[in-house]
Amino acid sequence: MHILGINAYHGNASAALVSDGRLVAAVEEERFNRVKYAAGFPAAAIRYCLDAGGITLADVDHISIPRNPWARLGTKLWYAMRMPRFARERAKVLARFAGIAEALSEAFEIDPKQIRAPLHRVEHHQAHLASAFFVSPFEQAAVLSADGLGDFASTMWAAGQGNRMHVAGSIAFPHSLGMYYTGVTQYLGFRKFGDEYKVMGLAAYGQPAYLDEFRRIVRTNGGIGFRLGLEYFTHHRTGPEMTWRDAGKTPELGPMCSGEMARRLGPARDSSAPVEQKHRDAAASLQARLEEVLFGMLRGLHARTGQKSLCLAGGVAFNCVANGKIFDQTPFEQIFVQPAAGDAGLAIGAAYFVYHQILGRPRQFVMEHSYWGPQYSREKVRAAVDSSRLRDAGMEIAELPEEELIAVAAREIAAGKILGWFQGRAEWGPRALGNRSIVADPRRADMKDTLNARIKHREMFRPFAPSVLAEATPEYFEKSFPSPFMTQAYAVRPEKREAIPAPTHVDGTGRLQTVTREANPRYWKLIREFGNLTGVPLVLNTSFNDNEPIVCRPEEAIDCFLRTKMDALALGDILVRKPSGATPEVRR
Numbered sequence: 001m002h003i004l005g006i007n008a009y010h011g012n013a014s015a016a017l018v019s020d021g022r023l024v025a026a027v028e029e030e031r032f033n034r035v036k037y038a039a040g041f042p043a044a045a046i047r048y049c050l051d052a053g054g055i056t057l058a059d060v061d062h063i064s065i066p067r068n069p070w071a072r073l074g075t076k077l078w079y080a081m082r083m084p085r086f087a088r089e090r091a092k093v094l095a096r097f098a099g100i101a102e103a104l105s106e107a108f109e110i111d112p113k114q115i116r117a118p119l120h121r122v123e124h125h126q127a128h129l130a131s132a133f134f135v136s137p138f139e140q141a142a143v144l145s146a147d148g149l150g151d152f153a154s155t156m157w158a159a160g161q162g163n164r165m166h167v168a169g170s171i172a173f174p175h176s177l178g179m180y181y182t183g184v185t186q187y188l189g190f191r192k193f194g195d196e197y198k199v200m201g202l203a204a205y206g207q208p209a210y211l212d213e214f215r216r217i218v219r220t221n222g223g224i225g226f227r228l229g230l231e232y233f234t235h236h237r238t239g240p241e242m243t244w245r246d247a248g249k250t251p252e253l254g255p256m257c258s259g260e261m262a263r264r265l266g267p268a269r270d271s272s273a274p275v276e277q278k279h280r281d282a283a284a285s286l287q288a289r290l291e292e293v294l295f296g297m298l299r300g301l302h303a304r305t306g307q308k309s310l311c312l313a314g315g316v317a318f319n320c321v322a323n324g325k326i327f328d329q330t331p332f333e334q335i336f337v338q339p340a341a342g343d344a345g346l347a348i349g350a351a352y353f354v355y356h357q358i359l360g361r362p363r364q365f366v367m368e369h370s371y372w373g374p375q376y377s378r379e380k381v382r383a384a385v386d387s388s389r390l391r392d393a394g395m396e397i398a399e400l401p402e403e404e405l406i407a408v409a410a411r412e413i414a415a416g417k418i419l420g421w422f423q424g425r426a427e428w429g430p431r432a433l434g435n436r437s438i439v440a441d442p443r444r445a446d447m448k449d450t451l452n453a454r455i456k457h458r459e460m461f462r463p464f465a466p467s468v469l470a471e472a473t474p475e476y477f478e479k480s481f482p483s484p485f486m487t488q489a490y491a492v493r494p495e496k497r498e499a500i501p502a503p504t505h506v507d508g509t510g511r512l513q514t515v516t517r518e519a520n521p522r523y524w525k526l527i528r529e530f531g532n533l534t535g536v537p538l539v540l541n542t543s544f545n546d547n548e549p550i551v552c553r554p555e556e557a558i559d560c561f562l563r564t565k566m567d568a569l570a571l572g573d574i575l576v577r578k579p580s581g582a583t584p585e586v587r588r
């Protein structure tokens with residue numbers, strides 16, 4: 001039985017194919033159309049998923065989308081009367097959803113009658129919950145979804161048991177932890193879609209000096225819920241302005257904060273103005289209040305469900321700083337966050353919701369790795385190298401047996417070189433986890449500056465992350481619960497901070513990826529070899545890109561390699577090196 005999940009006409013458009021309960025493929029549209037967080041209709045992602053499963057659209061048994069126009073209809077209508085412009089925008093989006101079968105038949109040039117699969121509409125947050133629980137290793141768990149807004153809710157929690165979830169509560173618009181974080185992110189001068197994680201990085205440089213004020217911005221009363229101090233916001237009056245129907249454009253958000261934020265906290269920071277201590281302190285206060293509210297909700301959820309295990313989904317689940325503290329701040333003993341915890345993950349959630357919750361099929365799948373995206377054959381990689389400018393640019397190119405490839409690559413990293421590492425299937429979700437990664441020496445204090453100057457060109461306050469051999473986690477970190485998808489930040493042991501300064505954040509934490517031999521044998525061997533050479537079984541890992549979606553095809557990897565100042569590139573078995581002593585060509 002083939003189920004196609006589609007997150008369309010929403011940020012992070014994506015598709016996933018689940019066949020007989022097992023995930024076959026999952027990918028974001030942005031990897032194909034090269035538009036970050038692309039919305040619109042994910043035709044290329046769907047095409048890839050069908051190809052990976054060796055099927056056509058006519059073979060699909062169920063199609064599922066994470067949007068249910070009937071959910072919270074009363075609330076929607078009430079706000080539609082108060083905000084007619086917003087209502088008109090939503091109506092246009094819903095009209096597109098109504099035409100999803102037509103969009104499919106048009107994209108795949110088949111007669112709509114050939115699409116025999118029924119279309120299921122799964123409420124946004126139920127799809128988020130399903131995306132976490134049904135692929136988790138837990139037979140039973142508490143499940144929480146928290147984000148900006150979906151089907152007019154921001155938060156939902158449930159108890160998961162076997163192949164069923166029972167929703168226990170939810171929080172409706174306009175109260176939203178995601179909008180709280182986004183609103184303050186905008187106030188701090190970071191206005192692009194997806195900038196929240198920058199502010200999370202900035203928070204470590206400040207003190208929560210404004211925490212009392214932030215307790216008025218998000219209010220709690222001891223239960224699982226919370227409410228926003230609406231005087232600080234505008235979205236409940238104007239509707240959240242989100243422009244994300246065009247697949248060729250990164251979504252945009254309208255302003256969310258009212259003048260009250262500036263009156264209480266001082267003027268909003270202009271995007272081009274320098275970041276000052278008051279901004280760092282506001283970011284720290286924002287993060288501290290998010291953590292207080294989230295941990296309060298989780299303690300309430302634990303008390304209500306009595307579960308030891310927790311699954312998290314929604315954009316808030318990307319807050320790795322908060323996630324890393326869950327073990328200390330709540331009674332939960334195990335957590336699971338799948339790598340595409342945000343809206344891309346809705347595609348798998350919608351598909352698994354149908355398989356388990358609607359069809360009642362038993363569970364048989366655990367997401368043990370994130371490699372559900374495209375891969376390219378040896379021949380395709382060779383062809384990409386042959387048709388590139390690599391040889392003309394004087395690169396040394398050699399196809400090597402694995403052992404040699406790993407030995408040379410590890411030596412390069414240990415010598416301070418920056419290595420592009422392109423292997424196997426692309427990662428699902430926003431983190432590069434050893435198949436589309438840039439890898440560097442974590443022992444060099446200047447490596448962060450070097451990477452930023454030569455390749456990544458991002459804000460200096462943003463940390464880089466470590467990939468550590470799973471078995472060495474307790475030696476380097478104060479917690480060792482697996483973090484295979486970089487969804488938790490743990491404190492680096494104080495005695496190890498000097499050993500790995502480059503991926504250790506200013507607050508002494510690292511957003512680690514724990515790497516097992518089973519999940520990614522080749523990456524594990526690379527890190528082990530680096531450990532053999534240096535005594536440090538850990539590398540710095542950042543995504544293979546330069547202010548663009550993570551590279552997907554070998555051509556994009558080669559282009560990024562040539563465009564930036566990377567030193568070496570492993571493309572499958574092919575190792576490309578700039579000739580020793582040569583000044584790398586830079587084309588920007």
Ligand SMILES: [Fe+2]
Nearest residue numbers: 147150314343
């Ligand atoms: Fe969402």
